[in-house]
Amino acid sequence: MIFLSLFLTFFKIGAFTFGGGYAMIALIQQETLSHGWMNMEELINFIAVSESTPGPLAVNMATFVGSRMGGVFGAICATLGVVLPSFLIILIIARLFHTYAHNKYVEGAMDSIKAVVIGLIASALFSVIITVFFGSSASQGQNTSSSGLIFAGALLAADLYLTRRKLHPIAIILISAGLGITAGYAGLL
Amino acid sequence: MEKKKQSVRTLFTAFLKIGAFTFGGGYAMIPLIEREVCETHHYIKKEELADIVAISESTPGPIAINSATFIGYRTAGLAGAASATAGVVLPSFLTILVISWFLTQFESFRAVRYAFYGIRISVIVLIFNALLLIWKQSPRGLLPYILMAASFIAVTFLNVSAILVIAAGLGIGIASVMASRSIKKAGETK
Numbered sequence: 419m420i421f422l423s424l425f426l427t428f429f430k431i432g433a434f435t436f437g438g439g440y441a442m443i444a445l446i447q448q449e450t451l452s453h454g455w456m457n458m459e460e461l462i463n464f465i466a467v468s469e470s471t472p473g474p475l476a477v478n479m480a481t482f483v484g485s486r487m488g489g490v491f492g493a494i495c496a497t498l499g500v501v502l503p504s505f506l507i508i509l510i511i512a513r514l515f516h517t518y519a520h521n522k523y524v525e526g527a528m529d530s531i532k533a534v535v536i537g538l539i540a541s542a543l544f545s546v547i548i549t550v551f552f553g554s555s556a557s558q559g560q561n562t563s564s565s566g567l568i569f570a571g572a573l574l575a576a577d578l579y580l581t582r583r584k585l586h587p588i589a590i591i592l593i594s595a596g597l598g599i600t601a602g603y604a605g606l607l
Numbered sequence: 608m609e610k611k612k613q614s615v616r617t618l619f620t621a622f623l624k625i626g627a628f629t630f631g632g633g634y635a636m637i638p639l640i641e642r643e644v645c646e647t648h649h650y651i652k653k654e655e656l657a658d659i660v661a662i663s664e665s666t667p668g669p670i671a672i673n674s675a676t677f678i679g680y681r682t683a684g685l686a687g688a689a690s691a692t693a694g695v696v697l698p699s700f701l702t703i704l705v706i707s708w709f710l711t712q713f714e715s716f717r718a719v720r721y722a723f724y725g726i727r728i729s730v731i732v733l734i735f736n737a738l739l740l741i742w743k744q745s746p747r748g749l750l751p752y753i754l755m756a757a758s759f760i761a762v763t764f765l766n767v768s769a770i771l772v773i774a775a776g777l778g779i780g781i782a783s784v785m786a787s788r789s790i791k792k793a794g795e796t797k
Contacts, residue, residue: 473699504668598725
């Protein structure tokens, strides 16, 4: 049943979300791709959508996938699933452990989670680069032309420069969208 | 009792506001929480907020949700936790629900397809920035470097489940604290 499956999958994602949304791309990728709920290209598009709308990536992803697979009720099931683990764990900690954050074992576990999270984000970065530059199996010949590749490389360099200038992520997304449209109509892609 | 009911309601609206204006991750919302929860409503003290953020970082789930639940519970018990959490989730839930109805039709326009071509490239930069940010906060040393490389290789090339990798990371972190403690103890008894 789709509703139960949405709830359980996003419960799992919620329970293992550490270190912010980007750390969870690899996890969300594995879970949603294996269910066939999304392909890699849609996932990357949605990361940009999520960045331009309020709310954490994991929650936005749950609402989006839930709605597409099971309508409004699907969205409710998936969102409830992703929120519930944090809600329950925080209730227990707020009640029982006031010194939780300064516990030696918690600190040790968090130190090694930070290292693991770097591996996970690097993995997400790797698969996004592969998809964007070489196209996933689901994309129809995206980025096959050499002028498309050159354009992508140039835009990547421009984006990196803009982030160094501390431009807001949404501004960078919008500029990239504008350049994509211009290049598309100019026949570069 | 009446006062508690009142704070359950204000918690909902305060976190509704926080949820609606948080773009780009949990850390961006901390100043907003500080203003709404500490300065406007005096639910918790600023020093307490630092502790709550530390706990929210070291428990699973998005920081936004964790801190809403925590502050809600501190202020008005279970009902407070539920209303603060519902408040912080609702704006993004409604926004994404509406977007999910239109995004697919939207993507059939040629201009939108071109736009997303450019946007996907900017996502590379967004993820790269997240990587740099966590790299700056991450511990240094042989064990962390091994963990970074091992989790990257396991998830990217060996198709190991990310959940398994995270669980292993938690276990190794706890085990390393235990090991360094017992070494210390052994040193002391000598």
